[in-house]
Amino acid sequence: MGNHDTTAALTELERALGTPVPDAFAALGSADAEHLTAAIRTAQARQGAQLEGAVTDALNHVPRPLRGAVRKAVGL
Structure with missing residues (x-):
C-alpha cells in the first residue's frame, strides 16, 4: 500500500482520537492504522x-418529580 x-x-x-498522532505513528502501515482506528x-x-447507562442508573436514585430538573441542570 502506498504512502497516500x-x-x-x-x-x-x-x-x-480528536488530536494529532505522534510522529512515530507514521511507521504504522495503513492496515495497522485502520485496525487501531476501528x-x-x-x-x-x-x-x-x-x-449513558451509568447516568440513567444515577438518575434512578433521584426522586421522580425532580428528574427533569436534574437532567436539565446537568445538561441532558
Missing part, C-alpha cells in the same frame, strides 16, 4: 454506552 493510503489512515486515526472507535462506542 497510510496518510489517509493516519488522518482517520487522528479524527478518532479498535478506538469500538472502545469509544462502548464507553459512551456505559456512561
Whole structure:
C-alpha cells in the first residue's frame, strides 16, 4: 500500500482520537492504522454506552418529580 493510503489512515486515526498522532505513528502501515482506528472507535462506542447507562442508573436514585430538573441542570 502506498504512502497516500497510510496518510489517509493516519488522518482517520487522528479524527478518532480528536488530536494529532505522534510522529512515530507514521511507521504504522495503513492496515495497522485502520485496525487501531476501528479498535478506538469500538472502545469509544462502548464507553459512551456505559456512561449513558451509568447516568440513567444515577438518575434512578433521584426522586421522580425532580428528574427533569436534574437532567436539565446537568445538561441532558
